[in-house]
Amino acid sequence: MPAVVIVGAQWGDEGKGKVVDLYTERADVVVRFAGGPNAGHTLVVGDEKIIVRLIPSGILRPRARCVMAQGMVVDPAVLLGEIDALAARGTNTSGRLFVSDRAHLILPYHVLVDGLRESAAAESRKIGTTKRGIGPCYEDKAARRGVRAADLRDMGRMLGLVERATAAWAPTIQALGGEVPSPRAIVEALAPLAARIIPIVTDTSVLLEDAVRKGQAILLEGAQGTLLDLDHGTYPFVTSSSAVAGGACVGAGIGPTRIQRVIGITKGYTTRVGAGPFPTELHDEVGERLRTAGGEFGSVTGRPRRTGWLDLPALRYAARVNGLDGLAVTKLDVLTGLSKIGVCVAYDTPNGRTGEFPIDGLEDAKPVYESLPGWAEKLPAVRALSDLPGAAREYLRFVADAVGVPIDIVSVGPRRDETIVLRDAFAS
Numbered sequence: 001m002p003a004v005v006i007v008g009a010q011w012g013d014e015g016k017g018k019v020v021d022l023y024t025e026r027a028d029v030v031v032r033f034a035g036g037p038n039a040g041h042t043l044v045v046g047d048e049k050i051i052v053r054l055i056p057s058g059i060l061r062p063r064a065r066c067v068m069a070q071g072m073v074v075d076p077a078v079l080l081g082e083i084d085a086l087a088a089r090g091t092n093t094s095g096r097l098f099v100s101d102r103a104h105l106i107l108p109y110h111v112l113v114d115g116l117r118e119s120a121a122a123e124s125r126k127i128g129t130t131k132r133g134i135g136p137c138y139e140d141k142a143a144r145r146g147v148r149a150a151d152l153r154d155m156g157r158m159l160g161l162v163e164r165a166t167a168a169w170a171p172t173i174q175a176l177g178g179e180v181p182s183p184r185a186i187v188e189a190l191a192p193l194a195a196r197i198i199p200i201v202t203d204t205s206v207l208l209e210d211a212v213r214k215g216q217a218i219l220l221e222g223a224q225g226t227l228l229d230l231d232h233g234t235y236p237f238v239t240s241s242s243a244v245a246g247g248a249c250v251g252a253g254i255g256p257t258r259i260q261r262v263i264g265i266t267k268g269y270t271t272r273v274g275a276g277p278f279p280t281e282l283h284d285e286v287g288e289r290l291r292t293a294g295g296e297f298g299s300v301t302g303r304p305r306r307t308g309w310l311d312l313p314a315l316r317y318a319a320r321v322n323g324l325d326g327l328a329v330t331k332l333d334v335l336t337g338l339s340k341i342g343v344c345v346a347y348d349t350p351n352g353r354t355g356e357f358p359i360d361g362l363e364d365a366k367p368v369y370e371s372l373p374g375w376a377e378k379l380p381a382v383r384a385l386s387d388l389p390g391a392a393r394e395y396l397r398f399v400a401d402a403v404g405v406p407i408d409i410v411s412v413g414p415r416r417d418e419t420i421v422l423r424d425a426f427a428s
């Protein structure tokens with residue numbers, strides 16, 4: 001059975017939760033390999049809507065084992081909150097939820113610094129982070145003073161690590177007008193959480209290799225999106241981790257030879273939360289309409305998302321840096337009712353016209369649009385490509401041809417069953 005990687009092909013919020021949840025019907029193991037509680041994956045089952053931020057979207061499938069791998073940053077309090085919320089709706093995570101012993105922990109000083117920095121930054125320098133401590137936690141990891149899940153097993157060692165980290169952050173916290181938290185208070189508050197988390201702390205690379213050997217189906221679930229990736233995104237307006245397919249190997253401790261398929265998720269249009277360039281952003285009533293019809297408000301922060309037309313140079317870029325084999329196009333239903341649909345096919349830049357996604361000048365790039373006919377029919381009941389309105393089929397064909405990647409899935413509504421499946425990700 002193959003290992004399949006699913007990544008966001010835009011700026012996050014592409015509908016990964018739903019697509020991963022669908023694929024996990026077949027998966028034995030579902031792995032999150034990057035990011036932390038900055039992600040918010042929305043799952044809709046029947047009339048119920050559940051948002052998971054840390055726990056892999058596969059958790060609602062009773063047979064799937066779920067792994068939070070070492071590329072993630074895990075906030076212990078958020079994790080336990082999610083476990084409790086799932087238990088309250090009757091989803092038992094015990095025995096099938098694991099956190100890597102090498103995953104770094106988000107501690108209160110990370111959240112404090114993230115918030116202080118965002119409040120203090122001049123408007124032009126704000127990244128618009130989720131203020132969940134993601135960046136400072138990854139900074140500690142790179143500075144080699146991070147605290148890992150395995151450290152929960154030894155509170156004496158934990159105190160030493162927290163003292164070292166808080167001392168390192170103290171000048172920053174003080175300069176930003178904050179109060180340096182007491183390491184002892186942090187560790188005391190952590191102790192009862194540690195007792196609950198230690199049983200699920202595991203060498204998850206061993207777990208995954210064992211699953212590979214047994215021929216089990218493994219789904220590696222990315223967070224955020226390609227254009228928010230630390231290396232490949234619109235730096236510096238990016239997150240602090242690896243959101244691309246290559247990050248699945250690093251972040252999950254699984255070798256590249258194990259990966260058999262990479263699927264990229266894109267909406268039928270584009271959204272972005274937070275600051276940074278967004279060439280196809282719409283500031284008009286169409287943008288507003290996409291936001292309202294698409295429910296485009298952050299699932300973690302509640303912030304209104306910026307909205308715009310589909311950007312093919314960006315999508316081609318995502319196809320390249322991820323090596324996409326298939327596309328999942330989500331929220332096609334949101335486009336219903338528009339008489340014309342714009343698609344950006346190139347940019348006009350001071351250096352001329354380009355179909356590439358440039359490192360510089362994206363702020364000033366003028367999108368070159370093609371206008372495709374829209375459709376009026378509502379889509380959620382459609383289950384076969386042939387039942388889609390002709391204009392919707394044409395739109396999909398146009399996108400697949402322009403990106404050079406076939407479409408595996410089309411999502412026509414938020415519910416699990418409101419989906420057209422064209423290709424099985426796990427088929428060999």
Ligand code: IMP
Pocket residue numbers: 011012013038039040127128129130131132134135223224228237238239240273274275
């Ligand atoms: P951070 O990940 O909280 O540090 O935020 C860095 C940037 O990534 C900000 O622009 C956030 O809005 C964006 N971001 C982080 N996580 C997500 C996500 O799950 N969806 C969309 N945007 C995100």
